Amino acid sequence: MQMLAAAGVPMTGRYPAYEDERIFDHRFYPSFVGRAVKFLDPHIGYIPEGYSFRWIWLRRNESEQAKSQVKFYTWMTKKKLRPGSERVLAKSIADDDPKCMAVLEQLGGEVLHLNFEDILSSPADATERIAQHLHLDAKAAKKMLHVVVMRPPECLPYMLEERLVGIKR
Numbered sequence: 041m042q043m044l045a046a047a048g049v050p051m052t053g054r055y056p057a058y059e060d061e062r063i064f065d066h067r068f069y070p071s072f073v074g075r076a077v078k079f080l081d082p083h084i085g086y087i088p089e090g091y092s093f094r095w096i097w098l099r100r101n102e103s104e105q106a107k108s109q110v111k112f113y114t115w116m117t118k119k120k121l122r123p124g125s126e127r128v129l130a131k132s133i134a135d136d137d138p139k140c141m142a143v144l145e146q147l148g149g150e151v152l153h154l155n156f157e158d159i160l161s162s163p164a165d166a167t168e169r170i171a172q173h174l175h176l177d178a179k180a181a182k183k184m185l186h187v188v189v190m191r192p193p194e195c196l197p198y199m200l201e202e203r204l205v206g207i208k209r
Contacts, residue, residue: 041078043170046187047180050075056201082147083139093149094174099137100156100193106130107195115199157193 041058045051052075053060059078062068066088073091100108106129110121144151152173159166163185171181189200 041076042187043167043184044076044174046183047171047174047176048183049174049176052077056204081136081140082143083136087143087147089147091147093144093147095144095149095151096154096170096173097140097144097151098154098156098159102130102133104193104195105133111195111199159188160191160193163188163190 041051041053042056045055045058051058052062052072057078058076059080063072063077063079064086066086069088069091079087103126106126109129110126114120141151150173152169154166154169167181167184167188170184171177189204191200
């Protein structure tokens with residue numbers, strides 16, 4: 041989402057996550073037209089028909105994503121999850137992916153599939169693919185490229201958000 045914002049795409053939600061709880065209330069959908077909207081679980085919420093979509097589906101290695109979610113939960117709540125939680129979350133992520141794809145297919149629109157790991161290993165290619173998908177120019181792709189934080193794809197042992205934007209808990 042930060043890449044899209046850097047490219048000048050109008051956004052919903054606030055920096056740095058650009059998450060907007062109004063996505064669960066269909067009355068707000070007209071205000072989302074022409075904007076990037078972050079849907080974490082499209083298979084759970086209600087997405088009304090009659091809108092034109094251009095989707096970017098970002099996948100991450102399920103085990104690393106689960107580690108990241110456990111780390112975030114622990115950071116937010118100061119509580120530890122039970123042993124095995126990462127494995128359960130990783131399976132849930134893998135199980136939910138086809139459900140999400142079915143919803144996107146039902147709603148229609150072009151879907152760009154990206155892997156988190158590919159963005160990190162080849163950010164220029166990833167930003168070019170995003171720019172083409174969204175019909176953005178080369179200048180926008182270059183702006184996206186400048187916000188990619190180069191790092192290993194594995195879940196970091198610290199909260200990157202603390203270092204990037206000074207968010208502390």
